[in-house]
Amino acid sequence: MLELGPQGWGAILALLWTLFAIRNWRRYRTSSSRLPPYIPEKILPHEPQWIVYARWSRTLGALITIPHMRRPVIVINTREAADDLLTRNKSFACRPYFPMAELLGRQHNVGFTYYGERLKKMRAVLHFSLSKRHISTVWGDLLDSQSLCLCHDLFRLQQGFYDTVESNVQTFIVRLAYGRTPDTKYLKDAQEIMHHTGQALQPGRWAVDNYPLLWWVPSWVPGAGFQRWASDGKELFLSLTRGAFHHVKEEMAQGSGQNSFVRHCLLHFSTNPGFGPEMEDIVMYVAGSLFSAGTETVSGSILTFILLMARHEQIQERAFQEIATVVGLDRLPGPQDADSLPFINALVQEVHRFNPSIPLATHSNYQDEEYRGQRIPRKTWILVNIWAMLHDETVYENPADFIPDRFMQRNPPPDPRDLLYGFGRRRCPGAYIANAFIFHVVARTLSTFKITPDGAPPPLDFACGFVPSPKPFQCHFVPRSHASPLLGL
Numbered sequence: 001m002l003e004l005g006p007q008g009w010g011a012i013l014a015l016l017w018t019l020f021a022i023r024n025w026r027r028y029r030t031s032s033s034r035l036p037p038y039i040p041e042k043i044l045p046h047e048p049q050w051i052v053y054a055r056w057s058r059t060l061g062a063l064i065t066i067p068h069m070r071r072p073v074i075v076i077n078t079r080e081a082a083d084d085l086l087t088r089n090k091s092f093a094c095r096p097y098f099p100m101a102e103l104l105g106r107q108h109n110v111g112f113t114y115y116g117e118r119l120k121k122m123r124a125v126l127h128f129s130l131s132k133r134h135i136s137t138v139w140g141d142l143l144d145s146q147s148l149c150l151c152h153d154l155f156r157l158q159q160g161f162y163d164t165v166e167s168n169v170q171t172f173i174v175r176l177a178y179g180r181t182p183d184t185k186y187l188k189d190a191q192e193i194m195h196h197t198g199q200a201l202q203p204g205r206w207a208v209d210n211y212p213l214l215w216w217v218p219s220w221v222p223g224a225g226f227q228r229w230a231s232d233g234k235e236l237f238l239s240l241t242r243g244a245f246h247h248v249k250e251e252m253a254q255g256s257g258q259n260s261f262v263r264h265c266l267l268h269f270s271t272n273p274g275f276g277p278e279m280e281d282i283v284m285y286v287a288g289s290l291f292s293a294g295t296e297t298v299s300g301s302i303l304t305f306i307l308l309m310a311r312h313e314q315i316q317e318r319a320f321q322e323i324a325t326v327v328g329l330d331r332l333p334g335p336q337d338a339d340s341l342p343f344i345n346a347l348v349q350e351v352h353r354f355n356p357s358i359p360l361a362t363h364s365n366y367q368d369e370e371y372r373g374q375r376i377p378r379k380t381w382i383l384v385n386i387w388a389m390l391h392d393e394t395v396y397e398n399p400a401d402f403i404p405d406r407f408m409q410r411n412p413p414p415d416p417r418d419l420l421y422g423f424g425r426r427r428c429p430g431a432y433i434a435n436a437f438i439f440h441v442v443a444r445t446l447s448t449f450k451i452t453p454d455g456a457p458p459p460l461d462f463a464c465g466f467v468p469s470p471k472p473f474q475c476h477f478v479p480r481s482h483a484s485p486l487l488g489l
């Protein structure tokens, strides 16, 4: 057999890559229309990209192309363009291809699944279990007990509230998925899996993203350490996902265990005539997607709320007064109060508008498209700039300021939650449960604590990653005088 050294492999890969690049180049050249205008600036790593894109879109238009990328990456910056393209055209329901994420097995995860029959089934399962009608009937006890648990933990706070919030939300999502409180080993593994995913998505980090043929290089080839890393990461992801799912099935067989997404879906769908191994597999992987989809997004929103309360004492006091007047001080607010607390509702909307948990959603298109004379080639990476839409000064006056009152006007601007959760056939299926949990946490913490800064107000300093949570900051949760009987302590 012909033996190839590293140089031989390199030459073959370079040749194949050149042919691939020529083919793409010819395809882009032959089209008559142009790509949207390029941003004439290289994005610096420390600057939040969504802010740079929003700035350029004011002069260049709704769609802009990011320079210095191997393939076209187009950013959609206005709601109108997002509605036209993402809501009305199913071609844009696709996700980009991330070779490294796929080597890690993440194509099983809902968020990475390409548009097609399997995705539709995954989303049907999610829409069934996390639908609006099931929020209070199926998930009411979980929402009540987990938000109460957060208030208890904040009351007894031994160490930083930041970790307390994050671990409460993680417990919430694991209880939602599997009906059990996770142990430290489970949480450690689940966080490691998310960390791997984050590493896999880092632009420019992996040669396999630019040279897809490296996908096929076996792990024993010198320099193919990424294959071994990915295979270990995939093993961890699969074993955690399968283990947690089968644990619920065993509990169900024994007639024990708590309500959960897995149990709810299995009980419901197993009575369908078409239910078989494929549907069981789908429920398993959908449940395995919830941790990465639901933890950072929800805790990022709650931490942003806390940061803004520590900075805006008067707004916080007004929110407390509303609860004291409408609900009283002898019980905790609950879902039945949501419609009677307009200022709390406005406050939550403004928290989301101010710092959306996912400022840039990622889509792709499975066929060539054109938008107002601009070309969007097939398989373009589409970044949807949710942040830009929520900071559009023609819609939200003084967008850099935190003003819940903007939603109390007679003709308020659109509810940010219409945009916050994404678009069309990829819109977040966890929106109802996320809204419900965030309402419980906001209303209950405001009713029992005064959130005060530790000296000077904490800075508005957010991480630059996929989910820009506030960077760790100091503040105090001072229990209000009626808090301890209210919390049963």
Ligand code: HEM
Pocket (backbone or CB within 6 Å): 110, 111, 112, 113, 123, 126, 173, 289, 290, 293, 294, 295, 297, 298, 301, 356, 357, 358, 361, 362, 363, 420, 421, 422, 423, 424, 425, 426, 427, 428, 429, 430, 431, 433, 434
């Ligand atoms: C404040 C909290 C949350 C925010 C802001 C948020 C936002 C989003 C956004 C922007 C997307 C992408 C939409 C698009 O591509 O157009 C998404 C996808 C998704 N979210 Fe959420 N989310 C939150 C909480 C949750 C929760 C609690 C769950 C589940 C328990 C969840 C499950 C999912 C799933 C499974 C997807 C992937 C959907 C798909 O690819 O088809 N999310 N979310």
